[in-house]
Amino acid sequence: MTRRPWIALTLIAGLCLPACGDGKKAEEPKKEEEAKAEEAKKEEAKPEEEKPKEVKLELPWVRERVAGAMKSGTVLTYKLSGSDAKGKPVDDDYRCEVKRSDDKTVGTVCNTVKNPSKDKGANEVATRDWSRFSPFFAVEKPEHTLVKVEDVTVPAGDFKCVVVELKDFFGANFTVWMIADKPGIYAKVEENGRIGDDEDKTKKVFELASIEEGT
Incomplete structure (x- = not known):
């Protein structure tokens, strides 16, 4: 009889493990999306002169x-x-x-x-x-x-x-x-x-x- 609580705890832990693992997997795409969004913000914040400019078929100098x-x-x-x-x-x-x-x-x-x-x-x-x-x-x-x-x-x-x-x-x-x-x-x-x-x-x-x- 003394073993039953331990058996119950083991079963609960076993059920929890996949759920915990799925939670971590769900967090990874979210972090990737946040990192991409942050990178996009940095790109937008760059001064205009740092961004490559398109060269058009026109006289380039004044x-x-x-x-x-x-x-x-x-x-x-x-x-x-x-x-x-x-x-x-x-x-x-x-x-x-x-x-x-x-x-x-x-x-x-x-x-x-x-x-x-x-x-x-x-x-x-x-x-x-x-x-x-x-x-x-x-x-x-x-x-x-x-x-x-x-x-x-x-x-x-x-x-x-x-x-x-x-x-x-x-x-x-x-x-x-x-x-x-x-x-x-x-x-x-x-x-x-x-x-x-x-x-x-x-x-x-x-x-x-x-x-x-x-x-």
């Missing part, structure tokens, strides 16, 4: 942002390949520097490194007004044609770009890869012979190799 980003002392170096106006192969580095800048104008110097140009004015500061295009590879009052949005890989890294064709009254003919989140910097440039000049065999490709930010 004049003010280019002027603000391209400070005095900024240096860009490009790997240069292709052929010159006479069709001769070129293989060099192309260095561009912002020598001075203010709210209205920018002064730049660009030249090849291994075989620098000996032309008069090659190392003189060229001054021009800011625009919504890069101060380097300047085209006078260009007509632009939007081509596509493209990811491009160059020696300096991987960049999301808007590809644009630039032409002007004097026959300049460029295709540029405007880095969406780096105002004033082209990841890649293709320079073609001047429009209307059949003797101009220029076919140069400039690929961004390094960026030194100014102050």
Whole structure:
């Protein structure tokens, strides 16, 4: 007779165990849902600039942002390949520097490194007004044609770009890869012979190799 209470307790405990286990299982999905909800809240709370922005087929820069980003002392170096106006192969580095800048104008110097140009004015500061295009590879009052949005890989890294064709009254003919989140910097440039000049065999490709930010 003394064993009966123990037997009863054992039966009760046995009945409780599955119920307790089911309770823990029921709690697990609930915790997962709460964790997901908390993560979603954190994502919504992120500042706008931290969230990836969609790059649209439109000019990615405005004049003010280019002027603000391209400070005095900024240096860009490009790997240069292709052929010159006479069709001769070129293989060099192309260095561009912002020598001075203010709210209205920018002064730049660009030249090849291994075989620098000996032309008069090659190392003189060229001054021009800011625009919504890069101060380097300047085209006078260009007509632009939007081509596509493209990811491009160059020696300096991987960049999301808007590809644009630039032409002007004097026959300049460029295709540029405007880095969406780096105002004033082209990841890649293709320079073609001047429009209307059949003797101009220029076919140069400039690929961004390094960026030194100014102050």
